[in-house]
Amino acid sequence: MLSKTISSLPLEHVLWLTPSGPVTVREALQMARSQIINNFLNKRVAIYLCDNESLVKTITSIDGVAESALLIPQGLSTEARQTMVSKFSPDVFITSENELDCSFSDIPCIYYSTLSSGASQLAEEIRQPEISTRWVLPTSGTTGPPKLVAHSIDSLSRSINKAYLKGRNYRWGLLFDVTRFAGTQVFLQSLFAGSTLVIPDQGDDLEGRVTFFINTGVNACSATPTMWRRLLMLPRFRELKLKQITLGGEISDQHVLSTLKQIFPDARIVHIYASTEAGVGFSISDAICGFPKSFIADPPPGIQLRINENGILCIKSNTTTDQQYLGEPGSLYDNNGFIDTGDVVTLNGDGDRYHFLGRVNGAINVGGNKVHPEEIEAVAVGFPGVRMAHAYGKKSAFVGNVVAIDLSLDSSIVNIPEFKGAFLDYCSTKLADFKIPASIRFVDDVSSNLTGKISRGSK
Amino acid sequence: MEIPELTERINNAFHLALDRRKGSLTAELTTDTLLLQTGLDSLGFAILVTILEEDLGYDPFVMMEDPVYPTTFGEFIAIYSQYMPGNA
Numbered sequence: 001m002l003s004k005t006i007s008s009l010p011l012e013h014v015l016w017l018t019p020s021g022p023v024t025v026r027e028a029l030q031m032a033r034s035q036i037i038n039n040f041l042n043k044r045v046a047i048y049l050c051d052n053e054s055l056v057k058t059i060t061s062i063d064g065v066a067e068s069a070l071l072i073p074q075g076l077s078t079e080a081r082q083t084m085v086s087k088f089s090p091d092v093f094i095t096s097e098n099e100l101d102c103s104f105s106d107i108p109c110i111y112y113s114t115l116s117s118g119a120s121q122l123a124e125e126i127r128q129p130e131i132s133t134r135w136v137l138p139t140s141g142t143t144g145p146p147k148l149v150a151h152s153i154d155s156l157s158r159s160i161n162k163a164y165l166k167g168r169n170y171r172w173g174l175l176f177d178v179t180r181f182a183g184t185q186v187f188l189q190s191l192f193a194g195s196t197l198v199i200p201d202q203g204d205d206l207e208g209r210v211t212f213f214i215n216t217g218v219n220a221c222s223a224t225p226t227m228w229r230r231l232l233m234l235p236r237f238r239e240l241k242l243k244q245i246t247l248g249g250e251i252s253d254q255h256v257l258s259t260l261k262q263i264f265p266d267a268r269i270v271h272i273y274a275s276t277e278a279g280v281g282f283s284i285s286d287a288i289c290g291f292p293k294s295f296i297a298d299p300p301p302g303i304q305l306r307i308n309e310n311g312i313l314c315i316k317s318n319t320t321t322d323q324q325y326l327g328e329p330g331s332l333y334d335n336n337g338f339i340d341t342g343d344v345v346t347l348n349g350d351g352d353r354y355h356f357l358g359r360v361n362g363a364i365n366v367g368g369n370k371v372h373p374e375e376i377e378a379v380a381v382g383f384p385g386v387r388m389a390h391a392y393g394k395k396s397a398f399v400g401n402v403v404a405i406d407l408s409l410d411s412s413i414v415n416i417p418e419f420k421g422a423f424l425d426y427c428s429t430k431l432a433d434f435k436i437p438a439s440i441r442f443v444d445d446v447s448s449n450l451t452g453k454i455s456r457g458s459k
Numbered sequence: 460m461e462i463p464e465l466t467e468r469i470n471n472a473f474h475l476a477l478d479r480r481k482g483s484l485t486a487e488l489t490t491d492t493l494l495l496q497t498g499l500d501s502l503g504f505a506i507l508v509t510i511l512e513e514d515l516g517y518d519p520f521v522m523m524e525d526p527v528y529p530t531t532f533g534e535f536i537a538i539y540s541q542y543m544p545g546n547a
Binding site: 395 | 479480481494495496500502504505506508509512513518520521525526528529530
């Protein structure tokens with residue numbers, strides 16, 4: 001239970017540092033305790049807050065009280081949000097006046113401002129039975145609306161180093177929203193290890209955030225390789241005195257690892273392999289891409305690894321197996337309790353290291369966002385003049401991969417530049433920005449094999 | 460290809476990439492302009508590099524042995540000049 005965890009820290013320890021000042025353990029515990037229990041005990045709570053400061057306070061207070069809690073991410077369409085909420089089926093909503101007008105919801109709704117005002121007795125013992133709140137996070141999205149995956153704080157923080165003594169000297173810079181898996185991990189890492197989490201202003205651009213980090217002495221940061229590459233393009237980035245560099249969410253390539261090592265020679269560099277589906281992963285702390293072959297026979301603590309007959313990495317957690325898709329039939333596990341991650345690996349020339357090749361189903365990772373080629377093709381063939389389409393990933397030094405597409409057109413189309421412009425406009429009405437093809441080639445024939453299916457190989 | 464022509468091609472590609480990202484130029488493109496202040500995000504840069512590959516025929520970021528991350532517009536052009544086939 002998170003509030004119990006923080007109450008074991010010194011009362012004046014700074015949990016969160018924001019532009020409006022520090023939030024200590026004392027202040028975090030003062031969030032209207034009795035109101036939390038009255039309104040949320042054993043309930044299914046949907047949380048729709050769009051600033052990280054309110055989110056971290058709410059998550060810390062709700063954990064151990066609510067039966068389950070849904071973290072609704074920013075940037076969803078109203079329709080997508082409503083689908084997510086109806087799948088989760090909440091008893092009550094927490095939101096802010098900026099986000100949702102409570103009068104329009106037929107679900108009881110409580111404003112965050114009423115919870116955060118009103119200090120309660122600090123010494124209140126938490127007497128009700130400790131509930132293991134199920135935290136529900138959407139995945140990074142497959143085709144259609146994101147799937148909801150249920151976790152416990154335990155499962156979410158399994159790979160977190162909770163050693164308090166080490167944590168005291170770390171100040172983590174938050175670059176992602178806490179509703180995203182990457183942001184949740186940093187929030188939990190900082191909390192459990194007794195570190196301070198620096199939360200920049202929601203409206204700041206990356207340069208503003210880095211300046212805030214420099215001013216507040218951030219020395220630890222966790223981000224995707226794409227985000228790290230972007231940080232490397234900021235001149236002031238080198239002024240950060242980083243001791244801990246964590247990479248995750250995408251395959252870490254050797255280039256970004258080597259550059260970070262060169263600029264921050266004293267930093268510990270860790271790249272993490274994990275996914276929202278697995279809820280567990282492992283970290284590699286040499287600054288070399290891939291992972292040692294020895295991890296198969298001698299795995300990192302808490303997990304087992306194996307490569308299946310198709311060259312796909314499978315993971316089994318040694319502790320609880322409480323991941324499942326909400327509202328979906330079937331289980332993620334095979335008969336031996338291993339989760340198929342869908343990631344293809346290959347042994348290097350020396351035979352001592354596994355490297356990641358990509359997704360078995362051809363899903364393209366664009367800056368941490370998963371894209372399925374079939375979805376792009378389905379959209380493309382809906383545009384007048386497109387006879388066939390083949391979408392695939394194309395390597396990009398900036399975002400890992402971009403979506404590329406080969407189109408075979410009807411012979412009536414003669415003005416290619418005009419067609420291309422119209423096609424891209426059409427795509428932008430149907431697809432999220434990272435899904436829109438960055439590269440379009442016009443071909444006579446989209447290659448297909450004898451069965452008539454589009455042949456997919458790695459490019 | 461000389462630098463002035465290369466600069467113009469890159470300048471045009473910049474505007475095309477901004478169009479695609481539905482953004483607008485937030486800083487004039489001079490040698491010292493910080494790339495991250497131009498209005499292009501990571502995806503925008505990925506698109507820019509793809510547009511340039513279609514126009515110029517090469518992607519220097521894929522070609523480089525040791526990765527270099529440009530910070531200014533001038534550095535960006537220099538990379539394209541350095542890796543232009545025929546200049547190596």
